[in-house]
Amino acid sequence: MSKTVEANFDGLVGPTHNYAGLSLGNIASTSNQSAPSNPKQAALQGLAKMKALHDMGLVQGVLAPHERPDVYTLRKLGFSGSDEQVLAQASQQAPKILAACGSASTMWTANAATVSPSADTTSGTVHFTPANLCSKFHRSIEHETTGNILKAVFSSEKHFTHHPALNSTSHFGDEGAANHTRFCQNYGEAGVEFFVFGQYSFDDSKPAPLRYPARQTMEASQAIARRHQLNTSRTVFAQQNPEVIDQGVFHNDVIAVGNRNVLFCHEKAFLNQAQVYNDLKTAYGHDDFCIIEVPESQIRVETAVNSYLFNSQLLSTSDNNMTIVVPSDCQSDRQVTAYLEELVASNNPINDVKVFDLRQSMNNGGGPACLRLRVVLTPEELSATNQACLMNESLYSTLCQWVEKHYRDRLKETDLADPQLLVESRTALDELTQILKLGSVYQFQKNQSS
Template sequence: MHSDHDTCEVNFDGLIGPTHNYSGLSKGNLASQNNALQVANPRDAALQGLDKMTALLDRGFVQGFFPPQQRPRLDLLRKLGFSGSDKKILNGVARTQPSLLSLVYSASSMWAANAATVTASKDTKDGRVHFTPANLLTTPHRAIEHEETTHCLRTLFADEAHFCVHPTLPSIAVFGDEGAANHNRLCQTHGGEGLYVYVYGRESGAPANLQFPARQTRLASEAVARQHGLAKNAVFLPQSATAINAGAFHNDVVAVANESVLFYHQDAFACGLEQLHEAAARQDITLCDIQVANADVSLNDAVQSYLFNCQLLTRPNSTEMLLIAPQECELNPRVNSYLKTLVQDTSNPIADVSFFNLKQSMRNGGGPACLRLRVVMNSAERAACHPAFLLDPAKIEQLRQWVTTYYRDRLCPDDLADPQLLDESYTALEALTAMLGLGSYYHFQR
């Protein structure tokens, strides 16, 4: 048996890939839409992400990462009837259907919060950590991710004595699943029993009062809970249409939880939280409910600054919590003022805020919380992970050198028609797998 004390939350960040660009593919994600067709800097994007990982590692947190997915995905273009050499295919697509280039080049797998939904071993019948990769079927450029995500998870969490990686839910509209971005685990401590909060945007069909897609369905959330064997410890809450229409395409744009703290905007949910409080009380979780009123931070300010897309973390060997926030929170006067008040309020455990420059990822519509998947594990489970995916200072330095060597510092959507970008991307991924000892990890290597 493992004690609660050897259990901690491990953050696995998506390492931003060499084809990071602004194609504006994500309807309802205002930053993605507003920055469409601008020039991106893949090198800065990846280095900014590594800076955040380094900072957490330096502060004593356990930090891992997911490698970038293979881009471009020429196998998809071949399925669509394009044929010939790689160069001929890219030239043909650029000439006849250029919009497909942004689909097969998208680096959106960087948003690891959408990779999967996770249940800790403490809360499962078989005592294993359970994962369900998300089908992400609402957006075509993300719906192509789940096979590679499953491969990544089954490589990283290969030890079936400790881990179970389920198949994705069927790619049917009523089972739209966006992963952990609509999911939180509440608990007294990470090693204690958890209460799982699933947030959904629609029951099954599309509500009439939405301007943007409601990506997560209740049926999908219920199916994941069923897969993971969660009968009692699950609460299902509807996301408010107001939040979705304001650009909260996932619940993690307007709410975040850590241990017993739920930090959320007044307009995050379409119902009161009585059901959640009752469930927490039944599990002896003393819920610390921090609701941010519109009067303090408007919904628009929350969405633009990504106040709730912060990482909320319990400091190692402490009960104090830390918010990892994007610089946009510091630069927004109302949000910054609210955060100063929050950390001075001793009635909650949030004691500090650290601001990070994540401009490249923020402009594509994702902040610190979007970039990571949280996995609660005990020491035996951490030891059973594939070591290539866990970070230490030496490996972070190797990854920095790799990014600096292989990534462009300028990429605009028109560059996706350049066959040289394919060569650069595959060469980079080949070097990454060699460096990590992963063998023929990518499809193009097999």
């Protein structure tokens, strides 16, 4: 690659992928609670999307899943004995805690971290801050291992700066890149970093949702902008519309998506939406900023949530053209299908639609945008990235074989108590770290070497 690119790093679905309905406010997640899942199919669906984007000429990376069930967290909560005894005790005494510690939610790497490209930072390095995800217990236990994996993929201190997660309190609730995007004319130029939050933590007089929790705070977004040494004149903060959070828009990426000079969003996405547009245009500073706003009269918020129209990927396939990647659920709604046909036929940069079957992920409330973490990399930074984690024909074939070898094709929440599942998961992850050349990023590996 001779120019700066935006790479997509997708989370590989873990061996314990299941439907425990752990995420209040995520309607798909709670609606499919207790249904059997298919971890093998889920992982293969995700890999198929990664391979397709690679075949389009895009840089596509892979991020490893976490060790689950997380017996170390269970031990911290008072369960004791052998790993098998810990699982048995948790299953008998606190099955919902066991389910939380068995979640494969790290597959949604849009929540893994916030990433700022070197063109935007005073230090001239790419900055990473793992999300604390403190609003949900099953996700709040992720950030340490997420940091280990990111450091193994982006290890060069010359090019990459890694921060710890913010304080794990509700005042600084941080959900990562699901509430962050970046606008620019070209990826290699200084851009506008756009942070979207659900509520203020230290000002109860401000609007806030009433039914579902707001997971990202203004204070967390501001803290990350400071950490990443961003230019204040090119950083924009916007509040989500509390009304749409209460309709199931738990992250901004369920109601809006952006890429380069395009913001694609619903008319009810933000509070004071006209002011948000003005702030973005001012910070962007060029006439080619394109806002594609979908009116409620054409696509209702409820329809957007059910179809995940906005939880899509906007991909630059050339300097002037973009492809929108949507889940197959969009095809199930005639209004959404008709809108997408109209969108690509209109005079705007989005001129193609690609549809992927991500049903296993969608059943848990995660579409194409949830599965990827965007990382803008210069040619030098890309060369300094762990090459074993970059998708190609060989890696795709190897990972598909790895999934076929290690994953079950049916899993229910009660199976998380099976000690053999823990053995299977650790065996698979130990092999995966060798494939991806990550070193020892998991606690069980560190225990073995100590």
